[in-house]
Amino acid sequence: MIRAPLSTTSVLDEAADVVRLAAPWSAVIVLTALPYRFLQAVFFDQLAETGSQASRYGNLLGGTANLIVAAILFAFWGRAVFARACRLAHARGTAPGREAWSVSRAAFASYVLTGSAAFFAGFLTFFTLIGIVVAVMFAGLAIGTMELNERISIVEPFRHITRSARSLAIPAALVFVFFCALVIAFVNLAAAFGLAVWLFTAVAGFDAPHWPALFGFGNRRFALMLLAGALVVVEPFWVAAHVIYVRKAGAQESGDDLRAWFEELRRAS
């Protein structure tokens, strides 16, 4: 793995390498994120269905919101395992083994705390564009700093996040890059479904007259599922990028990056 000085491009390059090394662990984050993203799509579908009468369907929407909260805890665990796998892959330069499962209880509890705070803050500032951006940045740094929490504390996880957010340029750039990646993933998934539908309708004797209607943007549920799918596809890279960013920022602060560089030079000579 090539290690470069801290920058957005070096974080993204190393994140791509780390995701390649920790590829089997991507299954954990994808599988645990599926119920959460599916329920989110169901919630927004119910919201669109009820429309301007949504305030009269508080019980229905509240029930789905409660299920989302249960699913988010499962998704948090998947992210924690994947973040640990990414951290091990980055530190060793090899694919992580079974030790990636053993996320420390203190680190996971700290991540549940900061992740829940990001979830709350995200919906609280839903009306403001900047609020959502800040909540996404906060959520990214929460998973990135998770393993820095060796002991349980209410304040320390937030301190780690503020310490990592000293230079806001890179986390903000990561939000922008991953927003673009989300759009690209969405378009690619839509194109893949379009191609599959076209191929099936072209097969002689295989009649699928309803498919273009079901897998088209006229179907709201299909569009929501595509968005959920795009989020699931992008998530492993988003987690890896934040783990790498926190590691690289910490290494730069402590001089560990220089030590690694000297070590590489010594090995090369």
Added chain:
Amino acid sequence: MHEQRPAYARCMSCSKTLCQPCATPWEGIWYCAGCLAAKRDANVQRSPAAAWIGVALLSFLFLYLGARVMVWTSALIAGLF
């Protein structure tokens, strides 16, 4: 510690420069013997129960309020259209 020897690494906890025999990597990070021992003791010590309860309660509160705010905000936005 061994000032006559060339520096090989830096302790990630106390920033002390270390010679090669004194530097110990743990999970890919260099530590001096003192910080490594302190780290081991910290791992052995149990975290206080009050902190665990506090973190659990605060997480529950954030999740509960998050779910409620999600419904209120979304219903409010849906009502605008």
